[in-house]
Amino acid sequence: MSRSRLFWALSWLAAGWIAWEFFYYSQFKLNGAEGSIEGVFLPLANWIGAPALEPQLRWGVVLLEIVAAALVLNQPTRLLGGLMTVGLMGGAIFLHVLGPIGIDPYGDGAMLFKEALFTLAMGVFLVVAHRSDLPRLVPRGAAA
Template sequence: MHPTLPFGHPRLARAVSWLAAGWIAWEFFYYEQFKLNGAEGSVQGVFQPLADWLFLPAHEAAIRWTVALLEIAAATLVLNQPSRLFGAFMTMGLMGGAIFLHTLGPIGIDPYGDGAVLFKEACFTFLVAGFLVWLHRREIPALLPARLVRA
């Protein structure tokens, strides 16, 4: 099934779907270098405060690697047309968690003093994933168990 826009134009819808998926994949893959390499800003600015907040101070690396692997999975899924919708939902979950932890958790909106670039990118990526879900909304029943679709 192909993405749809309310005013038709299936080729435009496919192109917009690829652009949105490309943004999400680029966003995740770009930041993996900092998470996977244990960059000081990633460790001290985000994941160690998070681990301390969760009362798991010795598990910063495990949390950081888990987030990195989930983001790699979401980026890979969103780039693959048959799994794009699932990848978009996964992206919304990951970015929703990031937004929550920035606003109500220990990280803060602007942990690096750079004008909240990380927070703004998380918000934008969440919106792009939401748009991608909307664009592929006709595929949602295929993700549900058959007994829920018949009801």
């Protein structure tokens, strides 16, 4: 297998993982599943001192995840989706480690945390692999 075909295949696998991960967990956030509310978003809302904003926090996160999933599946916007993935998963990992959620909020061997780490790694891979697309995403004269 040539290097370009391997790159193409790995890029699609990483994008597929990210999209699957974000789309799969969107159902729990959108439906207001108890584990999503009680296990993650209500503790976060309480932590920032705004428990009444839990639904908006949850819906905002799911909206960003759906956008990131759509972007990584589209080759021309894969870099942007990868950057969003890095930001979302970096924030999630930060809040798991230093926030009120904890690394193993469901007592399942920290599966959610491990998936967040792997998804972050896939996002970093896409950013590095598609870094040459950055000039195309930034309008000319924007750096001036």
